Amino acid sequence: xxxxxxxxxxxxxxxxxxxxxxxxxxxxxxxxxxxxxxxxxxxxxxxxxxxxxxxxxxxxxxxxxxxxxxxxxxxxxxxxxxxxxxxxxxxxxxxxxxxxxxxxxxxxxxxxxxxxxxxxxxxxxxxxxxxxxxxxxxxxxxxxxxxxxxxxxxxxxxxxxxxxxxxxxxxxxxxxxxxxxxxxxxxxxxxxxxxxxxxxxxxxxxxxxxxxxxxxxxxxxxxxxxxxxxxxxxxxxxxxxxxxxxxxxxxxxxxxxxxxxxxxxxxxxxxxxxxxxxxxxxxxxxxxxxxxxxxxxxxxxxxxxxxxxxxxxxxxxxxxxxxxxxxxxxxxxxxxxxxxxxxxxxxxxxxxxxxxxxxxxxxxxxxxxxxxxxxxxxxxxxxxxxxxxxxxxxxxxxxxxxxxxxxxxxxxxxxxxxxxxxxxxxxxxxxxxxxxxxxxxxxxxxxxxxxxxxxxxxxxxxxxxxxxxxxxxxxxxxxxxxxxxxxxxxxxxxxxxxxxxxxxxxxxxxxxxxxxxxxxxxxxxxxxxxxxxxxxxxxxxxxxxxxxxxxxxxxxxxxxxxxxxxxxxxxxxx
Numbered sequence: 367x368x369x370x371x372x373x374x375x376x377x378x379x380x381x382x383x384x385x386x387x388x389x390x391x392x393x394x395x396x397x398x399x400x401x402x403x404x405x406x407x408x409x410x411x412x413x414x415x416x417x418x419x420x421x422x423x424x425x426x427x428x429x430x431x432x433x434x435x436x437x438x439x440x441x442x443x444x445x446x447x448x449x450x451x452x453x454x455x456x457x458x459x460x461x462x463x464x465x466x467x468x469x470x471x472x473x474x475x476x477x478x479x480x481x482x483x484x485x486x487x488x489x490x491x492x493x494x495x496x497x498x499x500x501x502x503x504x505x506x507x508x509x510x511x512x513x514x515x516x517x518x519x520x521x522x523x524x525x526x527x528x529x530x531x532x533x534x535x536x537x538x539x540x541x542x543x544x545x546x547x548x549x550x551x552x553x554x555x556x557x558x559x560x561x562x563x564x565x566x567x568x569x570x571x572x573x574x575x576x577x578x579x580x581x582x583x584x585x586x587x588x589x590x591x592x593x594x595x596x597x598x599x600x601x602x603x604x605x606x607x608x609x610x611x612x613x614x615x616x617x618x619x620x621x622x623x624x625x626x627x628x629x630x631x632x633x634x635x636x637x638x639x640x641x642x643x644x645x646x647x648x649x650x651x652x653x654x655x656x657x658x659x660x661x662x663x664x665x666x667x668x669x670x671x672x673x674x675x676x677x678x679x680x681x682x683x684x685x686x687x688x689x690x691x692x693x694x695x696x697x698x699x700x701x702x703x704x705x706x707x708x709x710x711x712x713x714x715x716x717x718x719x720x721x722x723x724x725x726x727x728x729x730x731x732x733x734x735x736x737x738x739x740x741x742x743x744x745x746x747x748x749x750x751x752x753x754x755x756x757x758x759x760x761x762x763x764x765x766x767x768x769x770x771x772x773x774x775x776x777x778x779x780x781x782x783x784x785x786x787x788x789x790x791x792x793x794x795x796x797x798x799x800x801x802x803x804x805x806x807x808x809x810x811x812x813x814x815x816x817x818x819x820x821x822x823x824x825x826x827x828x829x830x831x832x833x834x835x836x837x838x839x840x841x842x843x844x845x846x847x848x849x850x851x852x853x854x855x856x857x858x859x860x861x862x863x864x865x866x867x868x869x870x871x872x873x874x875x876x877x878x879x880x881x882x883x884x885x886x887x888x889x890x891x892x893x894x895x896x897x898x899x900x901x902x903x904x905x906x907x908x909x910x911x912x913x914x915x916x917x918x919x920x921x922x923x924x925x926x927x928x929x930x931x932x933x934x935x936x937x938x939x940x
Contacts, residue, residue, distance in 0.1 A: 369400070395470075395480065432609040434545075436552045437478050439620055440563050442606060444469060446598045447572050454596060454826055457579050465575040471642050472571075476560040545611040553615055561641050565622050569599065570635040577635075577696060580648055582655035584709040586905040587828065589626050593906070596826045599626065600781075623781050628907045636705055639698035650694035650708075657694065658683045661712035669716070669900055670761055670833045672752050672846045678719045679712075686922035688715070707915070713901040714915035718923065720897055723851055723861050724754055728891040730863060731755075738850040752846040758893075760841050761900065764831060769903055830904060868924070869917045885913040 369381055369389060376394040384390055390397040448461035473479035546552075552562075561567075569592065573585050592599045603612055603620040612620065639647075650656050662679040666672075683689045694706055724731040735755035742750050833842040852859045869890070870883040887895050898909040898916075905912070 374398075433547050434610045435478075435548050436546050436616075436619060437473060437563065439546065439603065439606065439610065439612075439616070440568060441469060442610075443565075443568050443598065443602050443620075444571060446602060446605065447568060448575075450597045451572060451576070451583075454583075454591065456576065456581055456583070460575050460579055460581070464578055465571060468571060468575060468638075468642065472561075472563075472638070475642060476563075545613045545616045549615040549619065553618060561637060564634075565599070565620065566626055566630050567634050567638065569626055569631045570638055572597075573631065574635050574638060577656075578647055580650065580654050580656060582828075584656070584661070585628060585632055585707070586709045586907065589628060589631065590830075590906055591826060592626055594824055594826070625776075628905075629911070632705075632707060636698070639696065642698070644698045647696040647698075649691040651691055652689060656708040658688050658708070658712050658715060661708060662715055664828070665712055665716055665901070665904065667833070667844065668829050668831050668904055670757065670831065670841075670843050671716070672848055673844050674848045675716070675719055675723075678723070679715050682715050682719055682722075682919070682923065686919060688919075688922075709905055710907070710912060710915045711919075713905060713912050714919050717894075717897055717901070717912065717916050718919050721894070722866060723848070723863060724893075725863050725865060725867070726891055726893040726897065727867060728893050730865075731893055734851050741850055749845050749847045751850040752843060752848055757843050758896065760843075761831075762896065765900060765903060768830065772903075866924075868920055869913060873917060873921060881910060882914045883917040885910040 370379055372379055373381075373391040373394060373396055375396045376391060378391060378393040380392040381389050382392045384397065387401045388397055389400045444465060445461070448465050452458055452461060470480065474481055569588065573588055576583050576588065588597070591597045598605070600622055603616075606612060652659060654660065659676075659680050662683070663676050666675055666679070687693060688711060693703075694708070696705065697703055720726060724734060731754045735753045738751040738753045739755070742753070745751065833844065851862055853862050854860075873882045874884070895909070898912050901912055902909040
């Protein structure tokens with residue numbers, strides 16, 4: 367109360383004391399070096415000593431570790447992921463300004479930090495303590511949960527949550543092995559209770575921060591960088607500080623043995639944004655990379671399709687009003703608005719344009735290709751006409767090679783981390799001995815088989831398939847012309863094709879289904895399936911999700927004709 371200096375960060379005079387006796391600002395949680403000084407008359411008069419916290423005496427364990435909490439582990443992972451994204455070129459303010467604020471808000475709203483002890487947790491903690499060990503009443507200020515700061519110069523984050531002190535007492539008498547203080551209690555909670563933190567949610571946090579800054583990185587790019595090892599996710603816990611000992615139940619929380627799933631990360635991001643009560647995100651305008659016109663240009667280049675198709679994708683985007691800021695911008699908690707998957711939407715628009723021009727019915731596109739081939743033989747001026755058959759052959763060859771390479775890399779991936787893990791302290795010596803034996807056998811078999819070192823991770827790039835116009839083999843189709851399939855009508859270029867087949871006449875409304883339309887490869891033409899497979903590889907998602915978005919785009923595009931409810935079979939006149 368006697369300390370009246372203003373906080374250097376927020377200029378407020380609202381000081382509190384940490385468990386170690388250091389001053390921290392209750393308004394902005396800034397921790398300063400000043401400590402409380404207490405005059406103790408039990409010793410020599412006028413001799414001042416600093417207060418000593420009970421928590422500090424428990425800081426060092428017999429094994430050299432310290433008390434740490436599950437949320438500290440997740441914060442360390444988020445910090446590493448944010449630093450990796452910065453190395454990839456993301457705006458530096460993402461880590462310290464955006465992601466850090468999101469994380470602090472999550473800790474407060476989930477009552478893990480920056481809050482008073484939750485009443486429900488107090489009852490549960492006391493009941494466990496009474497049955498496991500005797501707990502003394504502590505008249506002192508509750509223990510403080512010290513978190514690893516997102517920035518080295520920021521200082522430790524602090525909280526008023528007294529639940530940390532209770533969980534430490536629970537862990538002292540608990541028979542379940544766990545390196546963290548609250549690992550066993552954390553797993554006892556329901557997964558839906560206050561949006562419990564998981565490993566996929568760390569990527570949801572990152573994507574939410576990227577979306578807030580409108581960074582030129584889609585969710586599919588983020589997950590691909592994770593799989594390629596550019597962003598820490600798989601076995602990231604092995605890089606925890608030495609004092610953060612990981613064992614037992616902690617492995618169920620931090621150990622990941624599956625690749626991140628697009629739908630799961632995306633849906634958790636939406637739940638997080640609503641849970642944090644975030645305002646409307648910054649508008650996605652036509653100047654942003656996430657706008658469909660921009661993403662369509664990128665995917666047309668990567669799919670080795672003619673540049674002239676971009677004019678048609680822009681027309682489709684404008685026709686269905688998918689380029690409006692109100693449609694593209696995320697508004698958390700608004701259930702009436704359909705949440706946009708920017709990369710999937712762009713891929714679906716391209717597929718619809720290909721159907722408009724080439725029909726993709728395993729017949730019409732080959733007839734157009736034969737016509738274009740004959741014209742190219744007699745064409746001596748201007749660019750070549752686009753041949754669908756030749757494009758299919760070239761792209762399929764490269765796609766098969768890349769897909770096989772990806773499948774082999776995934777099959778050979780070693781899920782076990784280099785750092786030995788154990789579920790019980792009693793089995794630690796056995797685990798270490800067994801791990802050393804496995805390493806020795808691997809080295810011996812490696813020498814006998816003559817296998818070299820594992821391949822280095824690829825250089826991060828926004829493009830997976832590259833096509834150069836400088837190649838003389840004609841494998842690049844960017845500059846090819848669409849004149850062979852277009853006709854001029856009323857001063858506008860229109861497609862010679864006047865038919866269009868819908869993927870589905872009616873969208874599925876069953877929420878438990880999870881899809882707006884059902885997709886089976888045998889029910890659709892092979893040309894259509896190949897295009898879906900191509901974009902499925904580029905986005906690293908299942909073809910069925912792209913098929914869903916294609917159906918949505920089609921229904922918006924032909925909304926007026928569908929509302930008349932004529933007797934449609936599979937063909938729809940334009």
